[in-house]
Amino acid sequence: MAGGPLARLRLRGSSGEPSVSEGAAPTGVLALDESSQLAEQLGGLRLTPDQLRVFRQAEGSDTDPWDVLLSMLAMDEQQALAKLAERTGLEYRAEPRLQESSSKFYEIVEPELARQQHIAGLESDGHVMTIATAQPFQPVVFSMLEDELGLPLRIVLSPRAAVANLINRGFEQRGDLVTEIIEEMPLDASAIESVAAGMSSSTDLLSLARQTPVIRLVNMILFEALRRRASDIHVHPQENKLVIRLRVDGMLLDVFTPPMSLAAAISSRLKVMTELDIANRHSPQDGH
Numbered sequence: 001m002a003g004g005p006l007a008r009l010r011l012r013g014s015s016g017e018p019s020v021s022e023g024a025a026p027t028g029v030l031a032l033d034e035s036s037q038l039a040e041q042l043g044g045l046r047l048t049p050d051q052l053r054v055f056r057q058a059e060g061s062d063t064d065p066w067d068v069l070l071s072m073l074a075m076d077e078q079q080a081l082a083k084l085a086e087r088t089g090l091e092y093r094a095e096p097r098l099q100e101s102s103s104k105f106y107e108i109v110e111p112e113l114a115r116q117q118h119i120a121g122l123e124s125d126g127h128v129m130t131i132a133t134a135q136p137f138q139p140v141v142f143s144m145l146e147d148e149l150g151l152p153l154r155i156v157l158s159p160r161a162a163v164a165n166l167i168n169r170g171f172e173q174r175g176d177l178v179t180e181i182i183e184e185m186p187l188d189a190s191a192i193e194s195v196a197a198g199m200s201s202s203t204d205l206l207s208l209a210r211q212t213p214v215i216r217l218v219n220m221i222l223f224e225a226l227r228r229r230a231s232d233i234h235v236h237p238q239e240n241k242l243v244i245r246l247r248v249d250g251m252l253l254d255v256f257t258p259p260m261s262l263a264a265a266i267s268s269r270l271k272v273m274t275e276l277d278i279a280n281r282h283s284p285q286d287g288h
Contacts, residue, residue: 066137077134081157084136092157096132098169099123105131106170107223108148117141120158120166128152134160217258218269224255235270237263 070080078094085092098120105121114120118134119141129151136157146153158166221244225233230246242263244256258266 066135069137078159081134081159085157090136090155090157093132094159094162096120096122096156096158096162096166098166098173101125102129102170103173104149104151105129106173109145110227111167111171113141114167114171115164118160118163119145120163121170122156122166124151128154130154130156132156132158132163132166134158134163214265214269217262218266218273221256221266228253235263235266242266 070077082092099122101124102121104124117138120132122130122132129149131153133155142153225246228246228248230248232247234245236243236245241260242258243254245252246255
């Protein structure tokens with residue numbers, strides 16, 4: 001996992017400062033064994049043995065432990081999250097703002113996972129991904145995200161409605177990315193093909209994803225194919241447009257429709273990546 005061993009942030013002790021210990025959880029993840037102390041400090045109450053047992057049982061069920069704890073506290077979600085941030089040293093943002101640097105989160109993470117776990121990408125400096133969540137007690141999910149993103153997480157607490165808004169905006173921007181890439185491309189097809197021919201043949205998609213428009217477009221096609229676990233990618237030239245199709249579970253699905261003027265650019269880029277002869281347009285070739 002990127003970033004080496006991560007710290008587990010504990011509740012503020014008698015000194016008033018968060019205590020930190022080595023652990024496998026992402027920065028800011030709270031352990032369930034702190035639940036009794038947390039409930040007392042948040043709501044001014046102590047969990048009864050029966051309530052504590054119910055809370056701990058939630059870890060292995062479909063019910064989120066944070067939702068269980070909220071139901072036991074005499075405060076609303078925003079108040080509880082703000083108190084939790086105060087007690088743990090985490091940051092609380094009532095109205096988090098989506099930054100363009102978070103795009104990697106929305107390119108890699110499945111929308112269904114983000115919505116189900118109430119997690120949204122906020123920003124990244126290239127070394128750490130900052131996420132907003134309304135459900136802080138899910139260390140397994142956070143660790144899985146670190147593996148998928150290849151970055152350690154920094155956790156910010158935000159209300160559920162604000163996180164849902166971030167998720168919707170983030171994935172809408174991912175859908176607009178292909179259109180944005182196409183609009184950035186030069187109109188001269190021969191110029192595009194010349195640029196594509198001179199590109200590196202590296203297949204490290206993540207490292208190339210934000211480079212020239214031709215490469216970004218092809219990478220987006222490949223990313224989508226991997227995300228949907230497609231067995232084939234079909235590039236079908238038609239009269240006025242290209243149709244990019246993916247074969248998923250035996251079915252061909254239309255996913256992108258770039259303009260026909262980009263056919264040579266896309267074809268050339270794919271040939272470069274598979275070490276084919278760009279000049280050969282009339283006979284079948286086997287790539288690597």
